[in-house]
Every structure is written in structure tokens, then in C-alpha cells.
Amino acid sequence: MAVLLSFLVSGLGQLYCGRPGRALLLVVVTVLLVPLVYLPTLVDRQAYGHFSWIFLALVALVIMRLYVMVDAWLVARHTGALRLRWYNRWYIYAGIALIGSALGLVTPFHSYSIPSASMAPALLPGDFVLTKPYWSDSRKPLVGDIAIVKHDGTFFVKRIVAVGGDRVQMIGGRLTINGVALPRDMVGNLRFNDVDMTLYRESLPDGRNYRIMELSDHEFLDDTAAFTVPLASYFVLGDNRDNSRDSRVMKEFGYMPAESMVARVLVVWWAKDWGRIGTTPE
Template identity: 30%
Template sequence: MKLDKKFFDENIKTLLYALIIAIFIRSIFLQPFYIPSSSMEPTLLVGDRLFVTKYSYGYSKHSFPFSPPIFKGRLIFNSPERGDVIVFKTPADNRTDYIKRLIGLPGDKIQFIDSNLFLNNNEIFKSKVSSNDIIYCGDIKIEVFTFDEKLPNGKEFKTVYLKNYSFQNSDLFTVPDDHYFFLGDNRDCSKDSRFLSSVGYVHKDNLVGKAQFIFFSSDKKIGNFFQFWKWHKSIRLDRFFKKII
């Protein structure tokens, strides 16, 4: 009985140590995330699994599992750069994780005019690279124009717009102090900072981390992980360890 009890105790300790180490790594260094929606296509696809660095912008209560109120504000804060792809907690409930691209910094003025994005009264440069791309909006395939977009700091990335440019004009958004304005790269299929009642401006304390690279990707429309006979079609090997820009 003593041997059995010792064996049980040692295994419990090992599991506790492993759990503590896992929580520490997840909270301080890296956290994996799964992409469930098409709002960031073509940059991120449904089924992408990626790593987010927690230390990139410092730490808040949202850096830890279940967002415990262990301290207020943000520690070791590093300002994010315009164009970063960032995971954040939505202001509506401070619980749901969203991933979008940072467009507006505190004090910026942002507006869509005739489907063109303006930042501080200057139109964001974009050049069309394709007129025949098909991507997803939820489970629906949509035809889009694909653009190379360039922000004032030189950050370049691809965005897509519906061919009828469904989101054409907006109010003028002025980003408050200590807040940020986010957009999805799939511009006509993204719930983001344009929708003030559900997302809106995101406080710096709600930032979770910076998306760095994809470590695994599979197309769930073809088959799930357990359907190994479909792996040759569903697993996207070309996206493994792809850096997120």
C-alpha cells in the first residue's frame, strides 16, 4: 500500500508541475490559436492554427487563462505597430478572442469614402493584383478583387473586397486615447472596429498578443483530423510555419 500511495503521489506531483509549466508558457511566451472564421482571408484561412507571442505588447489580466483580476492596467507595455495582426478580447464582453489587423492608433481619424480607406485624411494606397479570386465569407463562396495595400509605415499585405464594394462609406472614426482600431483583411466580411456596438475601439489592456506564424493548417470542409484517409487533401502543407505579415 505504501508503494501504491507513493506512486500515486508522485504522479499527481508530475501532473501539477506539467500544468504549472504549461500555464506559465501560455501566459508569458506563446499561446496557440485556431482560426474559425474567414474574416482575415486571404492572410488567415479557416483551419489555420497559429502561435501568438504574449510578450510582444506586455501583459494584462487577459494574458492569463480566464483573465483573473490579479492586477490593473498593463505591465511592460510595448506599443503595437500599425499593420500588426493581433489577438484581442472584444470590448463587448472582455472574454471573446478576435484576431484582426491594427489600422488605427490613438488619435487617428479613419473613414471609408467610396470604398477607399482614408487614414488621417490621406487615402491608403492599394493596387489591384487580381480580379478573379474566390474566397469564403462564412460557408459562402464570394468573388472578390484582391489588392496589395500599403500603410504609411510601409507595412504591406493583401486585402479583398466584394466586387460590388458593399461597404462603401462610413462615419468618421476618431480613435480615443489608449485605444486601437482594427479591420479584417476580408473587408466586406468582417465584424471589426467599424461596428461600434459589437467591437468598436479596443483598449490597450484588451490586447492578448501578436500573431507570428502558422504551425498547422487543415481544410475542415474536406475532412476533419480523424479522417486520416483525407489528409492528403485536407492538410495544407504549404502553410506550415508560414510567417504572418
């Protein structure tokens, strides 16, 4: 039981064994380690490109979590029969778990594999990404986020392009938000999966920009009806605009309600191209 509790929340197993001081020490160390993974992005969004930093930070977190679990097991062995104290109550543990999720004591990262090319060129098939669940995040999903979404029991990765109240339409391959076509600059051409594609850099109203791929501006989903996003919902697209099933396909996909937004993508932690390991998708 002590090991299981320590797996869920750092230090909780030690508290269960009647070692509150030890539990507090492990909590403090964990709280200090967690920000190491986020620190680069506070200075520079592209700082995750330094693979050594993300690798060392994650290794430190994994080692710390393993140490906490092993320590809980050793403490439980030496403690013997437990004498329940006032804090050995389920509601105390539940409260600590809730606080721990806010502080990052509960494992704050999830990993997903990318199975398709719908988010190319930002994410490629075979990539593994590290994500921050929105339930443990300090902010809501934002326009521009690359997000893991859950639809009909299946996880997808898409980019948020609009939120509740926005009007969205594709006109001649151009993404239009609230009647204004987003600026789009041609970057170059790309041979992708034996198909000639055109790369563009698309800019959001807040200045954030990212690359998208187009086969042409005359494909099936390049001209759509106008969609008004319901409140507490999101409109998501794939960056590979002519090879993505997304919110443009209303009958099969449609708007994403807030409860379908699972996590935002932070970093590529593994890729077939080693040069992309540790990079932050735009």
C-alpha cells in the same frame, strides 16, 4: 508542487526542492532555447516560411519543458522532507515568475484556431496560429499587427490599422487615415468560397503592406463616418473587408482599448493546406 512550479516557470520546482544550482542551469538552457523561435524574424520577416526551423525550435522547447517537469518530480522524490530555506517564500516565487515572464521562462506562446474568413487571405478558417502575448512582449501593439483581441468575452483576430488620436474613415472602399487614403494596388482576382473577390495590396504610412480582399467598393461598410480613435485604444479591421465585423461597427464592436489587446500573431503552425504551415501572415 515541484512539478506544478516547473510547469509555470522553468527551474522553479528545482528551487523549491532546495537545488538552486540545478535551477539556475535549467534557467540558462531555457533562456538560450527561447530565442530560437524568434531568430529567423530578426534576419528576415518571412523566414518563418521554413517550416523545419519553427517545427524544430518548438519541439526543442516542448522537450525542454517536459524534461524540467520530470526532473523536478525526480528531485522531489529523492529529496524527501523539505527544509525550508530563505528563498522558499511565496513572494520570492512571485518575483521569479515576473522576471521569468520577461525572459521567456514562462511559456511565452499561446495557440488559437481561426474560425472564420474575416482575416482572409492572410488567415483562413481551420488555421492554427502561434501568438506572442502582449503582456510578455517587449513592445506595445503596433499598426499593421495581426492581433488577437478580446471583446465581450470572445476572442477575435483582426489587423490594427490605427492607434489613439488617429482619424479613420472608409471612403468608397478605401481606408483613409488622418485624411490620407492608403495606397492600394490591385493584385488580381480570386474565387473564394464560390464568390469572385478582388485582391489588393494595401500599404501603411510606414511602408508595411499586406493583401486585402474586396467583394466590391460599394458594400455596407465601404463608406463610413469619420472615427477619432480614443487615446490608449486601437482601430482594428479584417483583411476580408466586406466580410468582417470590426471597429467600423461601433454599436457591436467599436474601438479596442489597450486591455483588450491579447497577443500578436507570429506564425501559422497548422493549416489544411500543408504548404501554408510555418508561414508568417503578412
